[in-house]
Amino acid sequence: DTGVSQDPRHKITKRGQNVTFRCDPISEHNRLYWYRQTLGQGPEFLTYFQNEAQLEKSRLLSDRFSAERPKGSFSTLEIQRTEQGDSAMYLCASSLWGPEQYFGPGTRLTVT
Amino acid sequence: AQKVTQAQTEISVVEKEDVTLDCVYETRDTTYYLFWYKQPPSGELVFLIRRNSFDEQNEISGRYSWNFQKSTSSFNFTITASQVVDSAVYFCALSEAMGDYKLSFGAGTTVTVRA
Secondary structure, eight states: OOSOEEEOSEEEEOTTOOEEEEEEOSTTOOEEEEEEEOTTSOOEEEEEEETTEEEEEOTTSOTTEEEEOGGGSOEEEEESSOOGGGOEEEEEEEESSSSOOEEOOOEEEEEO | OOEEEOOOOEEEEETTOOEEEOOEEEOSOSSEEEEEEEEOTTOOOEEEEEEETTOOOOOEETTEEEEEEGGGTEEEEEESSOOGGGOEEEEEEEEESSTTOOOEEOOOEEEEEEO
16 A cells, blocks of 8 residues: 555535545554645645544534544545535545645545 | 735646746744645645745755745745646645644646647
């Protein structure tokens, strides 16, 4: 395993449905980040884990969003009752203590 | 709050020309990190370079070089002798020098290198 992986790569869902994304960080990386990127914009920070602890959440992360990182390994990001405004690329990144973050390929969500 | 501004939306050059990308940032932190990331059409963000705020020495790494000027809060990035494979969206980003290191990104500059 040489990089961050994300699954699925693409997800199309109808408004109101729940979706869940998975991120597998680089092995032994203790920090894991979620970002959201809309078309034509840079990624925006959503939330951050150090091991299994979720240490920070952006105001962008509404009550419909929840993220977990059980056992400090993979992470899941769930969006409940999806809205069209949730359509975006969801990026996961991991790091080992330092500031350099390594990104996965992203999950592109389309809400119809 | 941290803010990163990339005023150039798109740049188009012919292969072998040099490309310079502008980045201006705002932060209240006295120490911080600056980054450049590349996002090719495949979508995956690729880390290129990192700079510490306390080290203003400019460097060259292969065809990449950067000019960090703390006095003007600028962190410009140059690709020398551009190649078609350099075509991508380039993002400038900023993080605190300690703590969670969450990144604040600019809106990106799309670089198109024509053969």
